[in-house]
Amino acid sequence: MEEVLRRAAERKRLQQENTALRRMVSQREPAPLIVGQGPAITALLATVQRIAPSDANVLIQGESGTGKFGHEKGSFTGAISAKQGLFEVAEGGALLLDEVGEMSPAMQAKLLQVLDTREMRLVGGTRVHRVDVRIMAATNKDLAQEVRAGRFREDLYYRVNVVNLTLPSLRERKEDIPLLIEHFLRQFRVTGQKAKTASPEALQALMDYRWPGNVRELANTIERLMILTQGDIIRPDDLPPNLRDSGGPAGGATSLAEMERLHLIRVLGETRGRKMQAARLLGIDLKTLNNKIKRYNIAL
Numbered sequence: 001m002e003e004v005l006r007r008a009a010e011r012k013r014l015q016q017e018n019t020a021l022r023r024m025v026s027q028r029e030p031a032p033l034i035v036g037q038g039p040a041i042t043a044l045l046a047t048v049q050r051i052a053p054s055d056a057n058v059l060i061q062g063e064s065g066t067g068k069f070g071h072e073k074g075s076f077t078g079a080i081s082a083k084q085g086l087f088e089v090a091e092g093g094a095l096l097l098d099e100v101g102e103m104s105p106a107m108q109a110k111l112l113q114v115l116d117t118r119e120m121r122l123v124g125g126t127r128v129h130r131v132d133v134r135i136m137a138a139t140n141k142d143l144a145q146e147v148r149a150g151r152f153r154e155d156l157y158y159r160v161n162v163v164n165l166t167l168p169s170l171r172e173r174k175e176d177i178p179l180l181i182e183h184f185l186r187q188f189r190v191t192g193q194k195a196k197t198a199s200p201e202a203l204q205a206l207m208d209y210r211w212p213g214n215v216r217e218l219a220n221t222i223e224r225l226m227i228l229t230q231g232d233i234i235r236p237d238d239l240p241p242n243l244r245d246s247g248g249p250a251g252g253a254t255s256l257a258e259m260e261r262l263h264l265i266r267v268l269g270e271t272r273g274r275k276m277q278a279a280r281l282l283g284i285d286l287k288t289l290n291n292k293i294k295r296y297n298i299a300l
Helices: 002-026 039-051 105-117 143-148 154-160 174-187 200-208 214-228 252-270 275-282 286-295
Strands: 058-061 094-097 119-121 128-130 134-139 163-166
Touching: 039 163, 105 119, 105 154, 134 154, 143 154, 174 200, 174 214, 174 252, 200 252, 252 275, 252 286, 275 286
Parallel strands: 058 134, 058 163, 094 134
Antiparallel strands: 119 128
């Protein structure tokens, strides 16, 4: 009898693992990728590396569109009641609760009970199940303010906010915008389509814009430009009106030259110093590229 029960338990565990694997394989979106080298995102990733080995609950806060560490469409908002079995599937791992600040009071109470007791009952069941799951709660709201306003339980707030990660807005890490643009230009390039690059003037306009929709808005803008831009070079006239009219900072001429220099360095880095290939990507001839390399004193 013990052997039969052991085999049944093992079969159940394998079924749960297969369910989780099928869910991951079924996703068509690529694995989340965090692009950036600026101080804000570098500090954030250093914190992530420090907390990754622990099993502490994590509260991920940030404006909408900042990229709060990926998602699986439709799976986690309201996950406790919207989909049965997620705590079982995530056993021994982590469960992402997206937009936890939108939870109803009843949902908050259920989640708090699970976190307090580390136990749960399946819907319609009578047997208690032990829960070993790390909670990662994401929200675009200020949960501390929600607690003060009486919309979020204080006891639940302290349960999920063991470690806090706050994602910077895109306007707080503008130095990463050129890297993100190059990333999205590659990501949205379809098979057979020529590579596109942004002119220094267009790049400056993209840098000057405040991006209220953050990285998501930037990604959507670059996808639109990849579809609608006729030539290989994205110019200011190709940009949406709200970007063309955003205005630029004082000292734009100096800033423009610096942006061109940085753009040349990045493209040359992408091509590993192959000037002919870099010139094609930039939409200029080799002589012009050599002149720019000399003018900006770029070491190869």
